Amino acid sequence: MKAFIQLVIANIKELLRDRMSMFWFIAFPIFFILLFGAIFSGSEDTTSFAVGVVQQDNGPIAKGLEAALTSAPVVKLHIGAQDAELAALRKGSRDLVIILPAGLSSAVRNRHRVKIPVYYDGTKQMSSQVGIPLVEQVLNQVEAQATGHPLLLEARPQAVQAVTLKEIDYLLPGILAMALMQLGLFSALRLVSLRERKILKRLGATPLPRGLLIISEVTVRLLLAMMQALLIVIIGRLVFGVTIVSSWYLVAAWVLLGACTFVSLGYMLVSFARTMESGQGIIQLVQFPMMFLAGTFFPISFIPGFLQPLVKAMPLTYLADALRQVITGNPPLFSIGADLGILLAWLAGSLFLGIRFFRWE
Amino acid sequence: MLDSLDLSTTPGADPAIEVRDLYKSYGAVRAVDGLSFSVPTGEIFGMLGPNGAGKSTTVEILIGLRQRDGGEVRVLGRDPKRHPTAIKRRIGVQLQITALYPRLTVQETVKLFASFFPKTLPVAKTIARVGLEEKAGDRVDRLSGGQAQRLSVALAMINDGDIIFLDEPTTGLDPQARRSLWDVILELKEAGKTVFLTTHYMDEAERLCDRVAVVDHGQIIAMGSPAKLIRDNFHEQALEFNQPALGNHVDLQTLPGVIRMQREGEITTLYTDQAPRTIAALMEASANANLPVSDMTVRQATLEDVFLKLTGRRIRE
Numbered sequence: 001m002k003a004f005i006q007l008v009i010a011n012i013k014e015l016l017r018d019r020m021s022m023f024w025f026i027a028f029p030i031f032f033i034l035l036f037g038a039i040f041s042g043s044e045d046t047t048s049f050a051v052g053v054v055q056q057d058n059g060p061i062a063k064g065l066e067a068a069l070t071s072a073p074v075v076k077l078h079i080g081a082q083d084a085e086l087a088a089l090r091k092g093s094r095d096l097v098i099i100l101p102a103g104l105s106s107a108v109r110n111r112h113r114v115k116i117p118v119y120y121d122g123t124k125q126m127s128s129q130v131g132i133p134l135v136e137q138v139l140n141q142v143e144a145q146a147t148g149h150p151l152l153l154e155a156r157p158q159a160v161q162a163v164t165l166k167e168i169d170y171l172l173p174g175i176l177a178m179a180l181m182q183l184g185l186f187s188a189l190r191l192v193s194l195r196e197r198k199i200l201k202r203l204g205a206t207p208l209p210r211g212l213l214i215i216s217e218v219t220v221r222l223l224l225a226m227m228q229a230l231l232i233v234i235i236g237r238l239v240f241g242v243t244i245v246s247s248w249y250l251v252a253a254w255v256l257l258g259a260c261t262f263v264s265l266g267y268m269l270v271s272f273a274r275t276m277e278s279g280q281g282i283i284q285l286v287q288f289p290m291m292f293l294a295g296t297f298f299p300i301s302f303i304p305g306f307l308q309p310l311v312k313a314m315p316l317t318y319l320a321d322a323l324r325q326v327i328t329g330n331p332p333l334f335s336i337g338a339d340l341g342i343l344l345a346w347l348a349g350s351l352f353l354g355i356r357f358f359r360w361e
Numbered sequence: 362m363l364d365s366l367d368l369s370t371t372p373g374a375d376p377a378i379e380v381r382d383l384y385k386s387y388g389a390v391r392a393v394d395g396l397s398f399s400v401p402t403g404e405i406f407g408m409l410g411p412n413g414a415g416k417s418t419t420v421e422i423l424i425g426l427r428q429r430d431g432g433e434v435r436v437l438g439r440d441p442k443r444h445p446t447a448i449k450r451r452i453g454v455q456l457q458i459t460a461l462y463p464r465l466t467v468q469e470t471v472k473l474f475a476s477f478f479p480k481t482l483p484v485a486k487t488i489a490r491v492g493l494e495e496k497a498g499d500r501v502d503r504l505s506g507g508q509a510q511r512l513s514v515a516l517a518m519i520n521d522g523d524i525i526f527l528d529e530p531t532t533g534l535d536p537q538a539r540r541s542l543w544d545v546i547l548e549l550k551e552a553g554k555t556v557f558l559t560t561h562y563m564d565e566a567e568r569l570c571d572r573v574a575v576v577d578h579g580q581i582i583a584m585g586s587p588a589k590l591i592r593d594n595f596h597e598q599a600l601e602f603n604q605p606a607l608g609n610h611v612d613l614q615t616l617p618g619v620i621r622m623q624r625e626g627e628i629t630t631l632y633t634d635q636a637p638r639t640i641a642a643l644m645e646a647s648a649n650a651n652l653p654v655s656d657m658t659v660r661q662a663t664l665e666d667v668f669l670k671l672t673g674r675r676i677r678e
């Protein structure tokens with residue numbers, strides 16, 4: 001125990017005094033979160049609709065509709081002539097244009113059906129899938145008030161989370177997963193460097209058990225992983241208002257599992273390397289495709305079919321998916337049980353091969 | 362716990378190290394080729410030989426870092442193959458390459474190594490014994506070669522082991538640093554430790570060792586106290602000079618007093634039991650041939666001469 005504590009202390013001191021590593025350790029997550037957060041959260045207007053209204057009736061019902069649309073959430077109302085509004089729609093500065101035709105109010109009073117033309121941009125999914133239902137809802141409400149027939153069936157949408165999902169909610173857990181992957185994979189290189197600098201040999205001349213050395217190395221890496229995860233989550237919260245939908249404990253458990261898996265994978269990979277250079281090469285070869293194919297920056301459905309088997313084999317895909325579920329509540333790609341099972345399988349396989357093939361000299 | 366029981370045997374009764382017919386090959390290369398020797402408790406024993414003679418391999422087998430191919434080894438009465446950890450607790454080791462954590466300080470390094478042993482000497486006292494008190498707070502990567510080597514010796518001392526293994530402790534050090542390290546090693550002997558030392562410095566072996574095994578190509582070619590080795594091989598003085606061409610004009614072996622001649626590159630060495638007469642004859646021959654000699658020295662024979670005589674080569678190229 002005394003040896004373990006001293007090894008951990010020595011390891012941490014070595015790290016803290018390595019300014020370059022410390023800089024990257026802190027700068028990497030901040031840099032990624034700020035950069036990608038800024039890129040993807042630039043378009044704030046995606047959640048508000050520019051609706052153009054062409055008022056040709058001016059009767060009480062038509063005025064009521066106009067008022068209801070004005071007070072509807074997320075709608076930004078513009079009133080204008082038909083030509084001007086349709087031109088604005090074509091230019092993309094309106095999402096929807098609603099024509100309230102002349103005679104609308106009197107027709108409703110006389111219980112006649114009225115067709116209200118709604119123009120939208122067919123290329124914009126948001127307009128058709130969110131905007132039109134919104135307009136229909138407003139029309140129904142106004143109709144119910146005008147005719148005195150209350151709406152008997154009413155859907156009451158209830159948000160499961162406090163905030164709506166933004167791009168940063170997708171990105172942040174992925175970047176955290178990527179940071180854990182890199183920290184984990186590269187941590188084994190320290191052991192290769194200890195071997196190359198003959199420090200392992202020197203330690204081998206003492207009664208220190210090798211297992212204890214490895215355990216102390218891994219402990220320090222897991223501590224680092226937790227610290228880096230905390231850093232990322234705090235930056236996400238302070239800068240982008242990302243909140244954790246599940247519990248901190250659950251997130252910590254997934255961070256720990258992810259770090260363990262990638263540390264083991266790193267040790268397994270370097271067990272096939274003789275030198276620092278070849279170790280670095282092997283790790284780069286493994287981490288590079290994972291960085292781009294595990295859905296960190298864009299959903300894995302964007303990746304062509306022939307790469308899908310690779311995507312579905314990579315541990316990072318599952319760690320990122322699990323973290324997205326427990327941190328920001330993104331819809332799951334895989335069940336949380338599948339994420340857990342595949343990460344554990346990678347962990348066990350890496351441990352087995354690493355222990356079997358690692359060379360001490 | 363068994364280790365502490367072992368300590369109850371009378372010190373000095375059994376040899377600290379016993380090696381019989383030790384073999385170790387790396388592929389086709391026979392690094393250690395049938396070594397046998399024994400080191401009594403309390404002795405400074407030296408292995409003297411050029412690079413590649415098998416010294417480091419022998420040390421690594423004795424301390425349980427490497428497996429032997431054949432032969433018997435006992436360190437403190439135990440086989441390092443079967444009880445490596447028990448032996449490692451009771452020996453101190455300094456390896457040829459000073460490999461330590463570069464960003465730890467001297468004090469932190471000694472403290473770290475102390476944590477690997479059940480019983481240790483005080484950290485500050487051990488640092489003081491190798492004269493590094495003033496450097497205790499300095500980082501390892503900022504130490505000079507001599508200071509790093511002394512730190513390495515401090516690590517070999519920290520567990521107060523019964524045998525201290527020092528593999529080429531003064532290689533690459535300046536003369537002053539070497540001498541201060543020699544003092545540390547002699548103090549170890551005074552403290553009753555057995556010291557197993559490898560070196561390719563003749564003067565180091567002569568100055569420090571009670572007994573020396575001269576090794577070449579993995580074999581012991583001579584063994585005994587430095588004085589005895591020199592006495593057995595030489596009762597004469599060595600006369601060295603630089604004039605390679607002179608030998609072509611005069612048969613130097615027939616000069617008065619000359620017993621044997623050795624030529625190594627530019628340098629000719631005449632071993633003589635009548636140095637003044639040999640010098641006079643050499644001067645005369647040189648004048649007659651009009652080939653002036655330079656760099657002439659007369660000295661007592663050393664282990665270097667023993668090595669040269671036994672192998673036909675100088676120990677350092």
